[in-house]
Amino acid sequence: xxxxxxxxxxxxxxxxxxxxxxxxxxxxxxxxxxxxxxxxxxxxxxxxxxxxxxxxxxxxxxxxxxxxxxxxxxxxxxxxxxxxxxxxxxxxxxxxxxxxxxxxxxxxxxxxxxxxxxxxxxxxxxxxxxxxxxxxxxxxxxxxxxxxxxxxxxxxxxxxxxxxxxxxxxxxxxxxxxxxxxxxxxxxxxxxxxxxxxxxxxxxxxxxxxxxxxxxxxxxxxxxxxxxxxxxxxxxxxxxxxxxxxxxxxxxxxxxxxxxxxxxxxxxxxxxxxxxxxxxxxxxxxxxxxxxxxxxxxxxxxxxxxxxxxxxxxxxxxxxxxxxxxxxxxxxxxxxxxxxxxxxxxxxxxxxxxxxxxxxxxxxxxxxxxxxxxxxxxxxxxxxxxxxxxxxxxxxxxxxxxxxxxxxxxxxxxxxxxxxxxxxxxxxxxxxxxxxxxxxxxxxxxxxxxxxxxxxxxxxxxxxxxxxxx
Ligand SMILES: *Cc1c(COP(=O)(O)O)cnc(C)c1O
Numbered sequence: 001x002x003x004x005x006x007x008x009x010x011x012x013x014x015x016x017x018x019x020x021x022x023x024x025x026x027x028x029x030x031x032x033x034x035x036x037x038x039x040x041x042x043x044x045x046x047x048x049x050x051x052x053x054x055x056x057x058x059x060x061x062x063x064x065x066x067x068x069x070x071x072x073x074x075x076x077x078x079x080x081x082x083x084x085x086x087x088x089x090x091x092x093x094x095x096x097x098x099x100x101x102x103x104x105x106x107x108x109x110x111x112x113x114x115x116x117x118x119x120x121x122x123x124x125x126x127x128x129x130x131x132x133x134x135x136x137x138x139x140x141x142x143x144x145x146x147x148x149x150x151x152x153x154x155x156x157x158x159x160x161x162x163x164x165x166x167x168x169x170x171x172x173x174x175x176x177x178x179x180x181x182x183x184x185x186x187x188x189x190x191x192x193x194x195x196x197x198x199x200x201x202x203x204x205x206x207x208x209x210x211x212x213x214x215x216x217x218x219x220x221x222x223x224x225x226x227x228x229x230x231x232x233x234x235x236x237x238x239x240x241x242x243x244x245x246x247x248x249x250x251x252x253x254x255x256x257x258x259x260x261x262x263x264x265x266x267x268x269x270x271x272x273x274x275x276x277x278x279x280x281x282x283x284x285x286x287x288x289x290x291x292x293x294x295x296x297x298x299x300x301x302x303x304x305x306x307x308x309x310x311x312x313x314x315x316x317x318x319x320x321x322x323x324x325x326x327x328x329x330x331x332x333x334x335x336x337x338x339x340x341x342x343x344x345x346x347x348x349x350x351x352x353x354x355x356x357x358x359x360x361x362x363x364x365x366x367x368x369x370x371x372x373x374x375x376x377x378x379x380x381x382x383x384x385x386x387x388x389x390x391x392x393x394x395x396x397x398x399x400x401x402x403x404x405x406x407x408x409x410x411x412x413x414x415x416x417x418x419x420x421x422x423x424x425x426x427x428x429x430x431x432x433x434x435x436x437x438x439x440x441x442x443x444x445x446x447x448x449x450x451x452x453x454x455x456x457x458x459x460x461x462x463x464x465x466x467x468x469x470x
Contacts, residue, residue: 025369028395029395029399030393030395030396030398030399030403031367031368031369031399032369033368033369033370033371033389033390033391033392033396034369034370034371034389034390034391035391036393037241037242037243037245037391037393038393038394038395039245039308039393039394039395040308040311040393040394040395040397040398041245041308041394043299044245044296044299044300047292047295047296047299048245048246048247048292048295048296049247049292050295051288051291051292051294051295051296052247052288052289052291052292054291055068055286055287055288055290055291055292056286056288058286058287059284059285059287060284060285060286060287060290061278061283061284061285066287068287069287069290072094072287072290072291072294073093073094073290075294076094076240076252076290076293076294076297077091077092077093077094077252077254079297080092080213080238080252080254081228081254083213083214083217083238084209084213084217084227084228084236084238084254085227085228085229086228086254086256087228087256089256089257089258090228090254090255090256091254091255091258091261092252092253092254092255092261093252093253093261093264093279093280094240094250094251094252094289094290094293095250095251095252095253095280095281096249096250096251096280096281096282096285096286096289097239097241097248097249097250097251098134098136098208098210098211098237098239098242098251099136099139100251100280100281101210101237101238101239101251101252101253102134102136102137102140102206102208102210102237102253103136103139103140103143103144103281104253104264104280104281105140105175105206105235105237105253105264106127106137106140106141106144106146106174106175106206107140107144107263107264108235108255108260108261108263108264109125109127109174109175109204109206109234109235109260109263110125110144110145110146110174110175111263112174112204112259112260112263113125113173113174113175113204114174115263123172124145124146124147124172125146125147125172125173125174125175126146126147126148126149126170126172126173126174127140127141127146127147127148127149127173127174127175127176127177128149128151128165128168128169128173128175128176128177128203129148129149129150129151129176129177130150130151130152130153130159130160130165130177130178130179130182130189131150131151131152131153131160131376131378131379131384132153132158132159132160132179132182132183132184132185132187132189132384133150133177133178133179133182133208134179134182134183134208134210136208136210137177137208146174147172149168149173150378150379151164151165151168151379152164152378152379152380152382153378153384155382155383155384155385156332156333157187157333157334158182158184158185158186158187158332158333158341158384159182159187159188159189159190159333160189160190161190162190162193162194162197165178165190165194165197166193166194166197166198166201169197169198169201169203173201173203174203174204175203175204175205175206176194176198176203176204176205176206177205177206177207177208178190178191178194178195178205178206178207178208179207179208179209179212180207180208180209180212180213180216180226180227181211181212181216181335181336181337181339182208183210183211183339183389184341184373184384184387184389185332185333185335185339185341185387186333186335186336186337186338186339186340186341187332187333187334187335187336188212188216188223188224188226188336188337190224191207191224191225191226191230191233192224192225192226192230194232195207195230195231195232195233196230196231196232197232198232199231199232200232204234204235204260205232205233205234205235206233206234206235206236206237207226207227207228207230207233207235207236207237208236208237209226209227209236209237209238210237210238210239210242210251211239211242211243211337211339211391212226212238212243212337213227213236213237213238213239213243213252214238214239214240214242214243214244214305215242215243215309215312215337215338216336216337218305218306218309218310219309219313219336219337220313222336223336223337224336228254228256233256234255234256234257234260235253235254235255235256235260236253236254237251237252237253237254238251238252238254239251240252240289240293240296240297241289241293243309243312243338243393244293244296244297245296245300245308246289246292246293246296247288247289247292248289249286249288249289249292250289250290250292250293264279264280265277265278265279266278308394309394311394311396311397312338312392312393312394312396312397313338314397314400315338315392315393315394315396315397315400316335316337316338316340316392316396318397318400318401318404319340319390319392319396319400319403319404319407320335320340322403322404322407322408323340323342323407326354326407326408326411327345327348327352327354327411327415328344328345328348328352328353328354328411328415328416329342329343329344329345329354329359329411330342330343330344330345331343332385332387338391338392338393339389339390339391339392340389340390340392341373341387341388341389341390342356342359342370342387342388342389342390343356343385343386343387344356344385344386344419350416351415351416352415352416353415353416353419354411354414354415355386355414355417355418355419355420355440356372356373356385356386356387356388357372357386357388357419357420357439357440357443357444358414358417358419358420358440359388359410359411359414360372360388360439360440360443361414361438361439361440362409362410362411362413362414363388363406363407363410365410366406366409366410367406368403368406368410370388370389370390371388371389371390371391372386372387372388372389372439372440372443373386373387373388373389374386374443374444374446374447375447386419386443386447419444420440420441420443420444421441421444421448422441422444422445422447422448422449423441423444423445424445424449426441426442426445427445427449427453427457430442430457430461431457431460431461431464434464434465435461446458
């Protein structure tokens, strides 16, 4: 046991926190091209912070006691229902994030599937998804005892054939998932075809619009139908803490049929305490994210979002062109929305090729954080390429020329370099010494090792990063 800690003045403690924050990458200014979504409007950050402060002491556990929570959730769900083209019966919940929204959609589908037939009461259903679906669904399947059936996507387009997805559906399928767009490649799956085919087979269909839900509605007319306007879509998720510019901790999940929303809930009286009813995963929960999300949407208005999306689209087009013009690089598929995945142009001579992992390191040296995405061998043996992922936000527009120049400069620095290769010794070294400054070798090693080896390694790296020191 260490000695009890001594009290310190609050200002000291806060200075300490500010020190810690200084070591973080900049969350504003567009240099971090994943994780953070910068509207570029300081007034929105201010409104969000004040809303969080106002709701800090509230417990979202019981909206019948804290009626402010019920009112805000009702308003936010109504707003999302409008934006995502739900009908008058569409209902849903505000959750703490995309993972929770997806998890709840899977729980609702599993319980609805089981309730449809007494012989299924304890059976294990399947969850059908393209290989590009978000890991939140693998997590949901692991937590909730479903088997994942992964359908390959076309390596050039990044989307699956609707027919292949539908061929995977059978009596065991509780839910099929499509993305609008998918995170790795930013392309929209064939939502209408999959949803129609699923409906014809009596299978529920979830659209994961966690990243697209608050940007595609304003993107323009060249977006194929993807939301609740599509027949056969039974549920949809859309994160407010991405392109809704709320602080982390806010997402919505909506259901066309109220019965599916009810199936998401948990209720019990099997204890001597208060009657429990939880719509979402948590018990006691902050209402800060909810309040901030509402405040930001109201401050923006429909037109405010349109302006931010126009900036985002402009910047995305600029970077798409810049990446395409970069010798040895290509953009995967035809993205719809603000995400780009950059892969090696394999049609270029080896001396001209740019390896995405080296590119990510070279960009980091220049002050830009792109995200390395390892290659994936699909169930049919085809391989999705390793890529560098860029999430474009409204603020990117202000720095788009700088970013395009950095991309060119970084590509020039690594052009012709042999692609990063695995080094099993590196895995061990990461465990003892932590992550090296250049990550290309680590990423190539993770990419090459069998999943059963990689998973415990990832767990160990993270667990050690947050292990108690002193
Ligand atoms: C971000 C994201 C999720 C998960 O959301 P979290 O908020 O990170 O939990 C799910 N699906 C897609 C497509 C996403 O981009």
